[in-house]
Amino acid sequence: MIQERDQRLLDPEAHLLIVEDDGEMRALVARLLREAGFRVSTARDGREMFEVINDAITPPDLVVLDVMLPGVSGFDLCRRLRAQSQVPIIMLTARADETDRVVGLEIGADDYVAKPFAPREFVARVRALLRRTMMDPGDSVAKARRLIFAGWSLDLKARELTSPAGVIVDLSGAEHDLLLAFLEHPQRVLSREQLMEVAKRRMSVDTSDRAVDVQVSRLRRKIEPDETSPAIIKTVRGSGYVFVPPVTRE
Amino acid sequence: MIQERDQRLLDPEAHLLIVEDDGEMRALVARLLREAGFRVSTARDGREMFEVINDAITPPDLVVLDVMLPGVSGFDLCRRLRAQSQVPIIMLTARADETDRVVGLEIGADDYVAKPFAPREFVARVRALLRRTMMDPGDSVAKARRLIFAGWSLDLKARELTSPAGVIVDLSGAEHDLLLAFLEHPQRVLSREQLMEVAKRRMSVDTSDRAVDVQVSRLRRKIEPDETSPAIIKTVRGSGYVFVPPVTRE
DNA sequence: TCGGTTGGCTGCAAGTTTGTGACAAAACAT
DNA sequence: ATGTTTTGTCACAAACTTGCAGCCAACCGA
Numbered sequence: 370m371i372q373e374r375d376q377r378l379l380d381p382e383a384h385l386l387i388v389e390d391d392g393e394m395r396a397l398v399a400r401l402l403r404e405a406g407f408r409v410s411t412a413r414d415g416r417e418m419f420e421v422i423n424d425a426i427t428p429p430d431l432v433v434l435d436v437m438l439p440g441v442s443g444f445d446l447c448r449r450l451r452a453q454s455q456v457p458i459i460m461l462t463a464r465a466d467e468t469d470r471v472v473g474l475e476i477g478a479d480d481y482v483a484k485p486f487a488p489r490e491f492v493a494r495v496r497a498l499l500r501r502t503m504m505d506p507g508d509s510v511a512k513a514r515r516l517i518f519a520g521w522s523l524d525l526k527a528r529e530l531t532s533p534a535g536v537i538v539d540l541s542g543a544e545h546d547l548l549l550a551f552l553e554h555p556q557r558v559l560s561r562e563q564l565m566e567v568a569k570r571r572m573s574v575d576t577s578d579r580a581v582d583v584q585v586s587r588l589r590r591k592i593e594p595d596e597t598s599p600a601i602i603k604t605v606r607g608s609g610y611v612f613v614p615p616v617t618r619e
Numbered sequence: 620m621i622q623e624r625d626q627r628l629l630d631p632e633a634h635l636l637i638v639e640d641d642g643e644m645r646a647l648v649a650r651l652l653r654e655a656g657f658r659v660s661t662a663r664d665g666r667e668m669f670e671v672i673n674d675a676i677t678p679p680d681l682v683v684l685d686v687m688l689p690g691v692s693g694f695d696l697c698r699r700l701r702a703q704s705q706v707p708i709i710m711l712t713a714r715a716d717e718t719d720r721v722v723g724l725e726i727g728a729d730d731y732v733a734k735p736f737a738p739r740e741f742v743a744r745v746r747a748l749l750r751r752t753m754m755d756p757g758d759s760v761a762k763a764r765r766l767i768f769a770g771w772s773l774d775l776k777a778r779e780l781t782s783p784a785g786v787i788v789d790l791s792g793a794e795h796d797l798l799l800a801f802l803e804h805p806q807r808v809l810s811r812e813q814l815m816e817v818a819k820r821r822m823s824v825d826t827s828d829r830a831v832d833v834q835v836s837r838l839r840r841k842i843e844p845d846e847t848s849p850a851i852i853k854t855v856r857g858s859g860y861v862f863v864p865p866v867t868r869e
Numbered sequence: 870t871c872g873g874t875t876g877g878c879t880g881c882a883a884g885t886t887t888g889t890g891a892c893a894a895a896a897c898a899t
Numbered sequence: 900a901t902g903t904t905t906t907g908t909c910a911c912a913a914a915c916t917t918g919c920a921g922c923c924a925a926c927c928g929a
Contacts, residue, residue, distance in 0.1 A: 457751070467737045467739065467740050468739075470737075470740050470743070471737075471739045471740050471743045474740070474743035474744060474746070474747045475743055475746070475747075477750075478747065479747050479748075479751055480730065480744075480747070487717040487720075487721075489717065489718075489721045490717050490720050490721050490724070493720065493721045493724035493725055494724060494730075496724065496725070497724040497725075497728065497729050497730070498729075500727075500729075501707070501729055501748075501751060501752065502751065541904080541905055541906080542905075542906090543905075543906065544905095556774065556776060556777045557776040557777060558776065558777060558778050576906095576907070576908095577907075577908065579887090579907080579908070579909085580906075580907050580908075582886095582887065582888070582889090583888085583889080583906080583907075583908085584906080584907095585888090586887095586888060586889060587889095587906090589888095590889095604886095604887070604888090605778055606791070606792060606885095606886065606887075606914095606915065606916075607792040607885090607886075607916085608778065608792070611777050611778070611779075613777075791915080791916060791917080792916080792917095793916075793917070826917095826918065826919095827918075827919070829876085829918080829919070829920090830917075830918050830919075832875095832876060832877070832878085833877085833878075833879095833917080833918075833919085834917085834918095835876095835877090836876090836877060836878060836879095837878095837917095839877090840878095854875095854876065854877090856875065856876080856925095856926070856927085857874095857875075
């Protein structure tokens with residue numbers, strides 16, 4: 370009881386999206402979570418899911434995704450969702466298969482619950498995940514208008530990069546995303562996988578590592594003062610790349 | 620196979636702490652996670668756990684906590700740990716009791732795994748949680764972590780070694796790993812085998828002891844002030860090497 | 870002091886990793 | 900549809916890493 374109230378206060382306004390084709394199940398899960406104090410939206414399939422995510426006034430803070438959906442599989446949806454968002458995902462499945470769970474977790478789900486599930490545990494897992502994700506400032510970077518580094522300035526809204534001399538340098542989409550990935554995590558070695566994950570363009574899982582190298586190469590050509598010895602994006606042999614200069618928001 | 624390698628790169632440097640009283644189980648979990656590419660420390664009980672958390676040179680990025688411990692219960696430890704840290708916690712229990720799981724999750728654990736668990740799923744859950752926590756800035760995990768010794772400073776995230784004079788010294792992968800092994804166990808004689816164990820990023824099992832000597836030699840050349848008489852890494856004839864200066868975290 | 874053992878270090882070759890031009894597929898704009 | 904831009908992949912050279920052999924120095928016990 371006390372827990373109920375405390376938790377409710379802990380996750381105020383949290384908005385959940387349930388993606389589940391079976392009406393009965395959908396209603397059950399929705400009721401369960403509403404009773405736990407969450408705001409709940411539902412979707413029947415991938416199309417509706419993306420509709421809610423892209424068009425809703427308040428995008429969901431967490432997605433509960435059924436694996437068995439008509440048409441596209443929940444795994445595919447999970448992958449596609451991850452490609453465009455870091456929203457926490459709990460997968461739900463009738464199959465208790467372990468391989469299934471591992472695959473789910475590896476393609477980006479945060480938790481995996483098998484049906485039939487115990488209501489209280491399910492809610493507890495939703496809360497645990499929300500607690501972990503909502504305490505983070507989240508897209509602190511996204512709130513900033515522009516990011517400054519080494520005299521350069523990246524306008525996030527306009528997607529416009531200005532050189533120290535004040536010249537506007539055009540960046541392609543992938544270049545912009547890659548640079549942003551670096552700016553979000555400066556002074557930290559980022560593996561090619563991490564870069565791909567953060568620079569979520571439409572990169573599917575099967576894109577090769579070398580694509581990152583090429584993009585880094587192209588980006589360097591635009592922002593490195595001295596082409597022969599990179600001072601901004603350094604290579605860490607065997608591990609990945611690191612963005613050296615400090616980044617400030619403004 | 621590919622997943623293994625990719626995932627390994629995804630969480631470079633991650634340091635896990637296993638709290639488990641049963642020796643066999645502890646060894647099993649530790650081996651499992653080491654094989655998955657993590658750095659692993661272990662603790663037998665709450666006292667040891669807090670010792671590692673507060674005194675270890677590199678604090679853990681994630682804690683695996685057994686519920687059944689002698690003395691204080693794992694739940695209490697979890698609560699006490701949460702009171703002072705936001706480190707991600709995975710609870711481990713022999714009891715598959717649902718109430719148990721709910722309690723665990725509600726008092727602050729991030730995930731809850733019942734024994735016996737499927738190894739791959741367990742590792743997948745560890746990774747899923749690390750993925751969620753290590754990327755987001757703001758957490759203790761994301762803070763720049765550097766180790767100081769004899770005026771030198773090693774930035775773990777950027778993999779950057781700075782000399783007392785402020786010059787950045789490049790380290791190869793093996794050199795970095797070797798140095799880290801020393802920094803984590805200063806003032807302790809480390810055998811060549813132990814050093815190889817830690818710096819085994821690419822070292823096969825059959826590499827000769829002398830390889831360590833050579834790496835030590837190369838490392839010395841970079842950090843020893845006086846080449847003729849090593850003051851930082853001393854040789855202990857017949858046993859191995861010792862890292863002499865005190866190491867502090869900052 | 871002397872022989873045997875252990876460790877330090879150099880040169881090197883093999884293996885790995887990375888940078889980048891070229892090309893083709895894909896996406897995009899007109 | 901058509902031309903332009905973007906982007907992933909390939910290929911290959913260049914750069915880097917690293918284990919090892921081997922020689923020499925330091926060390927140790929008798």
